[in-house]
Amino acid sequence: MSYKNYPMVSRVVFGRGSFSQLEDILVPKRLSTIAPFIFLVDDVFKKDPDLTSRIPLAYEDKIIYISAEEEPKTSQVDELVEDIILTCKQRPSGIIGIGGGTVLDMAKAVAIMVTNQGEAKDYQGWDLVKNPALYHVGIPTISGTGAEVSRTTVLTGPEKKLGINSDYTPFDQVILDPELTKGVPKDQWFYTGMDCFIHCVESLKGTYLNAFSESYGEKAYELCVELFLDNNLSEEEAQDKLMMASWHGGMSIAYSQVGVAHALSYGLGYLLGTKHGIGNCIVFDHLEEFYPEGVKVFKEMKAKHDIKLPQGICANLSDKEFDIMIDVALSLEPLWENALGKNWKKVMTREKLRDLYSRM
Incomplete structure (x- = not known):
């Protein structure tokens, strides 16, 4: 009998206002001043300075807004990864997803695809990922999907809707701040x-x-x-x-x-x-x-x-x-x-x- 040796999120912070600890968490993880942190943020926060002004940007870090209107697609992951590889002088220090299940799944998928060759659709299935993902952090702003803790990232590909299920998928760090869920319709x-x-x-x-x-x-x-x-x-x-x-x-x-x-x-x-x-x-x-x-x-x-x-x-x-x-x-x-x-x-x-x- 073989038992699953299941990877868990290795670090988690829970508490109202814990989002403010993000900077302290990221500083030791920065690889260099030209290895940016990429923040994938749900675009509903474009007009919310209360959240965006608290994102601890430094050096060449950048925010990329992600629309959650549609379910995440493999093609969208590939475009983001290409953009990151072409515009960053050095491989990023990490990917931080701030949003609901769609954005968290995108962050997990992008972190995997920056370090693995080919296209996202090639990895839809179980245990197909070869190389460890980039350091990645999940910060849910809506609760329920479980994307912050799961070992999958559900994507719609050209042939199927299926997750990248792998030991490298789960976040390295999660911040659970219930205050971030306050404006959900x-x-x-x-x-x-x-x-x-x-x-x-x-x-x-x-x-x-x-x-x-x-x-x-x-x-x-x-x-x-x-x-x-x-x-x-x-x-x-x-x-x-x-x-x-x-x-x-x-x-x-x-x-x-x-x-x-x-x-x-x-x-x-x-x-x-x-x-x-x-x-x-x-x-x-x-x-x-x-x-x-x-x-x-x-x-x-x-x-x-x-x-x-x-x-x-x-x-x-x-x-x-x-x-x-x-x-x-x-x-x-x-x-x-x-x-x-x-x-x-x-x-x-x-x-x-x-x-x-x-x-x-």
Whole structure:
């Protein structure tokens, strides 16, 4: 029996206002005055001097703003890497991602691709990365995706939507400052929070479950229920707890896997560009057959926060388009095996997937 020797984030700071420690953290990591730190920052902060003025730029450091309107693409990673290599006099000292799951995934992917040859699409899959990544730091400004703790960076490539899953992917340093999540719009707060909730349900109900995953998954599940169904939390308490739920939810799938909702959501994301959080919600709403208890609680949360999910997004798709989504979903074999066991192909047929997609 071989056990996963799983890499964790080696350093983490948690606390309100901890973002102000970024400069102290980076100074000893600077390789030289001409080896810059590259800050990838969610472009919603372009007009937010409260955050951008606190980024500790020195020497030739630079900020590159990243739009999170669309899911990250392998081509976008390749363009960024080329830009960094062409404009920096020396290999950068590190990559710092400040934003939600999209920006954190971009930071992880760029840190890998600066030190590995070829294109990002060549590394979509499990354990294909040869060289250690550049030093990279993750600073989430929205909680739920678990991107700050996971060993994957989910990218849409020319042929598939799949992560670069490797031991070199996790951040070297994470700063968890709940204050940074204060301006998140309500719908987005709900969708990314549900990404975390769905991580937990899929991990806890999966065949890969073990005591390691279970301990994190149960804690994250409990925090999500408290957050989304309890009326007595202050805004600050809610921010703190969702940040911890996201961390624990990410850890729960570290040693297990996600399941049906994520597999179907990847299909929607690949074909329709549906954002990951909302895609998970649209799918999960129809999965009573697989996760009866989880879907019941999800519907209660949705009603309590008056969230209206988009309907009929697959209503006018052609057979060819359905086939593309089905192919993407079926390619995620570890997710299906976790959800349905070794004989998952007998349960999850193309017809069954077509039926599920056509309800959305």
